[in-house]
Amino acid sequence: MKDATHTLTPQQLAAVETVLARYQGKGRSALLPCLHEVQAITGWLDPEICAAIGQSLRVPLVQIHEVIEFYTLFYNRPVGRRIIRVCDDVPCYLAGSEAIIRACATRLRVDEGGGTTEDGAWTLEIHPCLGRCEQAPFLMIDDEGYGHVTPEQIADLLGGKP
Amino acid sequence: MSYRPILTARIGKVDPTSLDDYVAHGGFQALKRALALGPDAIIDIVTQANVLGRGGAAFPAGIKWKAVSTEPGPKYVVANADESEPGTFKDRIIMEGDPFSLVEGVIIASYAVGAHQAYIYIRGEYPLAITRVQNAVDACYQAGMLGERILDRRYPLDIEVRRGAGAYICGEETALFESIEGKRGFPRIKPPFPTQVGLFGRPTLINNVETLINALPLVQHGPDWFRTMGPLDSPGPKLYCLSGRIRRPGLVEAPMGTTLYDLIYNYGGGVTGSGELGGVLLGGAAGTFVTADDLDVFMDFGSLREIDAALGSGVVIVFDTSVDMKAVLRRIARFFAHESCGKCYPCQLGTQRQLEIIERLAADRLRPGDLQLLSEVGQTMTDASICGLGQTAHSAIRTALKRFDFDPSTGHFARFGPPSGVQEALA
Amino acid sequence: MTTPSHNNRIWITIDGRSLQVPPDITIREAAALAGVEIPTICYHDALTPNAVCRICVVEWRGARTLVPACVARVADNAIIQTNSRRVRTARRTLLEMLASAVDLSQAPEIQAMMQEYDADPDRFGPEARRRETGGVKDDNPFYVRDYDKCILCWRCVQVCAEDVQHTFALGFNHRGFDTEIATFFNLGMKETTCVFCGNCVGVCPTGALKGKRLYELELRGDS
Numbered sequence: 122m123k124d125a126t127h128t129l130t131p132q133q134l135a136a137v138e139t140v141l142a143r144y145q146g147k148g149r150s151a152l153l154p155c156l157h158e159v160q161a162i163t164g165w166l167d168p169e170i171c172a173a174i175g176q177s178l179r180v181p182l183v184q185i186h187e188v189i190e191f192y193t194l195f196y197n198r199p200v201g202r203r204i205i206r207v208c209d210d211v212p213c214y215l216a217g218s219e220a221i222i223r224a225c226a227t228r229l230r231v232d233e234g235g236g237t238t239e240d241g242a243w244t245l246e247i248h249p250c251l252g253r254c255e256q257a258p259f260l261m262i263d264d265e266g267y268g269h270v271t272p273e274q275i276a277d278l279l280g281g282k283p
Numbered sequence: 284m285s286y287r288p289i290l291t292a293r294i295g296k297v298d299p300t301s302l303d304d305y306v307a308h309g310g311f312q313a314l315k316r317a318l319a320l321g322p323d324a325i326i327d328i329v330t331q332a333n334v335l336g337r338g339g340a341a342f343p344a345g346i347k348w349k350a351v352s353t354e355p356g357p358k359y360v361v362a363n364a365d366e367s368e369p370g371t372f373k374d375r376i377i378m379e380g381d382p383f384s385l386v387e388g389v390i391i392a393s394y395a396v397g398a399h400q401a402y403i404y405i406r407g408e409y410p411l412a413i414t415r416v417q418n419a420v421d422a423c424y425q426a427g428m429l430g431e432r433i434l435d436r437r438y439p440l441d442i443e444v445r446r447g448a449g450a451y452i453c454g455e456e457t458a459l460f461e462s463i464e465g466k467r468g469f470p471r472i473k474p475p476f477p478t479q480v481g482l483f484g485r486p487t488l489i490n491n492v493e494t495l496i497n498a499l500p501l502v503q504h505g506p507d508w509f510r511t512m513g514p515l516d517s518p519g520p521k522l523y524c525l526s527g528r529i530r531r532p533g534l535v536e537a538p539m540g541t542t543l544y545d546l547i548y549n550y551g552g553g554v555t556g557s558g559e560l561g562g563v564l565l566g567g568a569a570g571t572f573v574t575a576d577d578l579d580v581f582m583d584f585g586s587l588r589e590i591d592a593a594l595g596s597g598v599v600i601v602f603d604t605s606v607d608m609k610a611v612l613r614r615i616a617r618f619f620a621h622e623s624c625g626k627c628y629p630c631q632l633g634t635q636r637q638l639e640i641i642e643r644l645a646a647d648r649l650r651p652g653d654l655q656l657l658s659e660v661g662q663t664m665t666d667a668s669i670c671g672l673g674q675t676a677h678s679a680i681r682t683a684l685k686r687f688d689f690d691p692s693t694g695h696f697a698r699f700g701p702p703s704g705v706q707e708a709l710a
Numbered sequence: 711m712t713t714p715s716h717n718n719r720i721w722i723t724i725d726g727r728s729l730q731v732p733p734d735i736t737i738r739e740a741a742a743l744a745g746v747e748i749p750t751i752c753y754h755d756a757l758t759p760n761a762v763c764r765i766c767v768v769e770w771r772g773a774r775t776l777v778p779a780c781v782a783r784v785a786d787n788a789i790i791q792t793n794s795r796r797v798r799t800a801r802r803t804l805l806e807m808l809a810s811a812v813d814l815s816q817a818p819e820i821q822a823m824m825q826e827y828d829a830d831p832d833r834f835g836p837e838a839r840r841r842e843t844g845g846v847k848d849d850n851p852f853y854v855r856d857y858d859k860c861i862l863c864w865r866c867v868q869v870c871a872e873d874v875q876h877t878f879a880l881g882f883n884h885r886g887f888d889t890e891i892a893t894f895f896n897l898g899m900k901e902t903t904c905v906f907c908g909n910c911v912g913v914c915p916t917g918a919l920k921g922k923r924l925y926e927l928e929l930r931g932d933s
Contacts, residue, residue, distance in 0.1 A: 150483075156447055157407075168895045180465070181878035181903070182894040190883050190892070191467040191624075194407045206408075206510030210369040211564065211600055212608035212612055236727065249451060249618055250369035250568075251408050254526035254600075255533040264388030264410035373733070450885075467882065472761050472781050624926065625882075625889035627762050629800075632807035635887035636834055656833055663803040666776045667764040674775060 125168050136162045137170065141283040149180050152188060156195055163197035193248075201237045201244035205279070207260040210250035216257035217272075222247060224272035225260075228279050243279065286348055288536040289500050289520050290493070294380035299415050299635060302422040305383040311434060313499035317391045318436050320502060325395040326352055329498065331506035335517045338363055338454070338491030338593040339566065340671070341418035341584040350478035354486035360393040360401040361463070361489040364416075365447050365454040367406050368567035369618060372597035373522040376534050378405065378412035384417040388495030388668040389442060390433050391502065393553030396488050399439045403461055407447040417444045451622035455670050456489045457481075458624065469626045470670035491596075493522055517584040527564075527601040528556040540583040546599055547578070556603030561699050562687060563602065566595025568615045569675035572682040574698065591682070608687060608699040609645040612680055616641040619676040630673030633664040637677065647694045654684070654691060719770045720786040725793065737768055737790060737918045746833035749801065749823055753780045754913055757873050760864055765823070767800055768792045805829035806835035810838045811887070816917030820861075830888050840903060843890055846925075849898035852906045857890055859918035866891060866910035866919060879904035880923055 129137070137159055144155045160166055166174075166189055174242040175182045191196055207225060209218045225245050226233040237244045253259040256268025262278060270278070298304040305311070317325050330345025351358055362385060366374040378385055387401065393401045405413050405421075420442050423429040433440050450468045452458045457471035458484045481487025497519060501509050510518040521539040523546055527534045530552030537550065543563065547554065554560045560575040565582075571592040573580065580586055587594050602611070616638040623634040640657045643649050661677030668674050684690070688697035718728040724744040731740045738748050751763035759780045767776035771789040776797065784790075791797065805824050809831035814820050823829075843857035870880040879902040883892035893902045911919045 137666055149465035150463060153448055153462065154445065157448070168897075171895070183878050183881035183892075183902070184466070186892065186894045187467055187881035187883070188465065191450060191885050192407075192447075195448055209614065210618060211568070212370055212532075214610065214614055215527045215600075215606065216601070246407070248368065249621060250371075252366055252372045252375050252406070254370050254372055254524065257526060257532070261408070266411070284860065393832065467885070472778070620886060623886035625884070625886045626760075628764050628804050628808060628862075630810055631862070631887055632804070635839060636810070638808055639834070639838060650835065652833065659799060659803045660807070663807075664799045666802045667767045668775075669761065669764075 127165075127170070129163060129164060133162055134264035137173070142171055144174075144177050147178055148179055149178065149184065151178055152180055152185065153192075156185075156189065160195060163211040164202065165198065165200050167197070171197070199237070199241065202248060203263055204244045204258060205262050206246045206251065207248050208249075208251040208253070208258065212254035213257040213259055215252075216269075220272045221258050221260065221270055221275065224275040225279070228275055285455075286537055290377070290384075290496055290522060291381070291534065291536045293384065294376065299380055299382055300418055301384065302419070302426055305348060305381075305419075310383050311428075312381070313503050314387050314390055315435050317394060317498075317502045318434060322352060322395045322397065323390065325498075325502055326507050329395075332501055332509040333506075333516070333518055334494060334497055334501070334509075335584055336491055337493035337497070337522070337554065337596070338649055339569070339578055341517065341594070344490060344494055344497075345421055345640045346390070347478055347490070348396055349484050351398070351488040354479065356397060356485075357400070358396065358398045358486040359482045359488070360389060360396065360398040361456075361459065361487055362389050362401070362403040362492055362495055363454065363456065363489055364403055364405040364409075364412070364492045365459060365489070366409075366596070367451040367454050368569060368596050368598065369565065369615075370526055370567040370570075370600045371421070371524050371596045372526075373534055374596060375409050375412050377496060377522075378409070378416050378491055381550050382412070382415040383423075384496045384499060385416060385492055385615060386419045386423055386442065388492075388498050390429070390440060391494055391498050392488060392490065393440050394433060394438060398488065399441065401440065401442045402445055402463055402464060402482070403442060404445045404447060404453070406453075407449050413444065413446050420444055423433075450617075450624070451623045452670075452672055455672060458670070459489070460487070467624070469624055470672075472669065491497060492510045514581065514583050514585060521582070521597055523550075523597045524580065525551045525599050525601070527599075528554055528603040528606065529556055529562065529601040532540070540581040540586065542578070543573070543580050543582055543599070544578040546582060547601055549600075551601070554601060554603050557605040559604045561604040561606055562608075562683075564600040564611075564679060565598060566593045567616045568599075568679060569599040570595045570598060571678055572686055574686050581697075606699055608683060608696045609641075612641050612683055613638075613645040615679050619672070623672065624675070627667075627669040627673060629664045629667040630669070630676060633668075634676050636660050637664070637680065641680065649691060649694060657684075716892050720784065722788045722790065724790050732785060733786075737770075737782050737784055737792075738766060739790055740784045741768075741779065741790075748779045748792055749826075750780055751820060751823075752865070754817055754865055757865055757868050757875065757913070758878065760868075762862070762864055763804070765801055765804055766801070767797060769794045788859050797877050802827040802829050806831045808861060810834040812861050812916070813841075813856075814858060814861075814916060817861070817915060819915065829931055841886065841887075841890075847898075848903075848922075848925075850900050850906065851922060852908065853893075853899075853911050853919055853921050855899075856918050856920070859916045860891055861916055861918075862891070863915060865913040865915070869909040870904075871911055874909050875905070875907055877903050877905055877907070880910065882919055909929070 189197045297308045334344040335341040453462045453468040455470045458468040462468045477487045523535045535550045620634040620638040623630045627632040664673045761778040761781045766779040769791040806829045847855040867880045883890040
């Protein structure tokens with residue numbers, strides 16, 4: 122449990138508190154928007170944050186847990202500070218997504234099936250169709266999309282770090 | 284090809300962040316007309332035009348609109364913008380390029396059925412679309428066109444934009460309701476249908492983005508005009524999503540019932556890779572494969588059903604003969620195993636077992652009896668699953684095995700070659 | 711004066727036999743009136759039916775798919791087959807897939823069904839993935855949880871929530887094939903809202919939830 126919790130900065134804590142105050146008593150139907158907003162501040166959702174969300178919304182804790190577990194964009198364990206999602210569904214595969222994934226995995230030194238770098242800077246995910254099939258192969262870094270990517274561009278996209 | 288786009292006419296011309304520019308490009312003329320017509324007349328128009336749902340299920344929109352309009356309130360309108368079917372990107376392009384049109388469509392639908400609260404549920408992986416649509420809704424509130432009144436008519440209406448969180452199943456209408464209610468996206472048992480028991484247990488109109496924006500030209504020009512496009516049993520304009528080994532991938536607006544040949548060769552500029560067409564996946568992962576022999580088929584709901592294929596959401600993924608079809612099927616099987624919600628046994632267990640058999644097929648390690656087993660797993664998913672996800676999880680694989688001359692003795696699809704390895708060099 | 715319920719009776723045909731039944735009953739209930747028993751796994755009289763196991767599916771003439779008899783309601787002139795070839799194939803395949811994934815050694819009713827439908831779980835081969843959940847969870851004095859035996863019938867989650875107890879200690883991990891019954895962040899039961907009412911143990915059909923004393927007796931018997 123101890124390992125699984127965050128160390129949040131005072132600014133992050135204050136920001137989370139502001140969000141939770143706004144969601145006070147809003148009930149279960151506000152759960153997904155609330156999780157989105159909090160995770161945007163904290164990166165992932167630990168038990169203490171989830172307990173605070175449950176208290177604010179008045180939702181049983183297990184119902185928060187099972188929702189995070191269901192949706193792939195919510196995380197209840199640590200992830201990289203930046204997330205790169207590479208599409209490998211049919212149109213992207215036809216445009217060479219395998220080579221893109223290989224380039225990302227090599228560069229980040231993580232498994233081709235996805236993973237987080239040792240320094241916690243990046244998480245690589247092989248993501249289901251991202252809906253940019255006309256720009257295949259396609260990937261997203263956080264909320265930014267990159268179409269028609271080539272393996273040669275990957276080093277630049279992932280920053281200078283080897 | 285003298286067709287002039289209707290649904291996508293503003294995209295690339297209008298500033299998607301500006302309400303004023305939307306109005307300058309003819310925005311809210313349809314709503315003005317709708318308010319003059321009144322709810323009953325709007326529903327009559329949608330019914331007479333025989334608009335079939337553009338999300339893929341092809342359910343007549345007029346029946347839904349009418350049903351919800353006769354139910355007591357409170358009731359809801361939901362725009363299904365969860366578009367997650369592999370190969371589909373039409374709703375994203377609408378929302379990014381002309382977001383106010385979706386808002387206008389939602390307002391018209393809400394007014395027609397008597398709803399005072401609407402939701403637009405957008406898939407979480409579409410951050411730009413979410414920003415644009417939220418901005419459009421905010422701009423309408425600021426202009427006093429939402430909230431207490433719509434346009435200049437006293438009619439309370441609130442629209443809330445919801446962001447999905449990574450779950451293909453939430454495109455299923457009842458799973459989407461569950462998601463808005465803050466739950467796991469488990470599809471519900473039907474009946475009862477959403478028109479009676481939908482979001483928060485209330486009567487709900489849920490339509491795909493493309494279906495909703497069809498209401499705009501429809502109320503302005505009427506059902507007779509609408510039915511001049513495409514076949515009478517599924518008329519109107521249609522958005523097709525071209526991708527794969529095609530020269531000009533992208534969104535194409537054309538009349539419903541345009542031939543597959545036209546889409547691939549005239550709109551799409553022809554086949555890349557080996558240059559020779561090997562097959563086409565229509566409707567995405569939940570869709571059906573057809574072959575080069577099917578190029579003359581009319582791309583509408585009825586015509587495709589006749590040849591054991593489906594239009595679905597309008598996806599056209601093109602494969603040249605050099606493609607490793609087994610690697611393609613492995614991705615389709617993996618997709619469903621990843622996206623099954625796990626509620627009902629056929630899909631929860633079947634998508635995993637299907638993936639295992641397809642992995643053996645892809646690795647040339649099929650065992651005797653595997654194809655029979657696959658067919659029984661597929662039949663069970665199709666026949667016994669709760670929702671459309673499980674019911675279509677075997678469709679693409681079934682039609683590939685049926686149409687691409689898979690030879691179990693060699694482990695190859697006769698229509699596709701050379702086998703694995705070479706397509707990477709061509710890509 | 712005729713009673714409304716008599717007036718409202720409708721005609722249906724089940725397995726070739728026509729009979730009059732009250733409207734708005736389920737196919738499962740109507741079949742019982744016809745003397746036909748429809749197999750069920752997830753269904754429980756005291757709980758909201760969720761139709762997750764689909765073992766009860768039957769063929770309704772004119773319907774595109776099979777329909778679940780535990781929740782689908784009869785309609786006038788419905789023609790239903792509860793044991794057609796199509797139905798039997800679905801049931802057999804479901805049982806085979808279930809048994810290839812889950813330890814059913816303490817689920818005698820499901821084992822009997824497998825005999826009845828000639829189900830052979832070995833068809834999926836030795837590499838068929840099984841539900842592996844990391845062993846028995848023994849974290850409280852009252853009961854143990856062995857999710858390798860869990861068939862995800864949802865009964866425990868339902869009794870713990872709105873159907874009975876309103877305790878909300880149980881929910882789910884993951885989704886799809888990887889779905890598991892879980893607590894908040896997989897905490898031990900003593901750290902959850904569990905009140906140890908024992909209802910979940912009572913409704914578990916496969917021995918995945920088991921009273922601690924029985925579990926210890928079994929362990930001693932094995933050694």
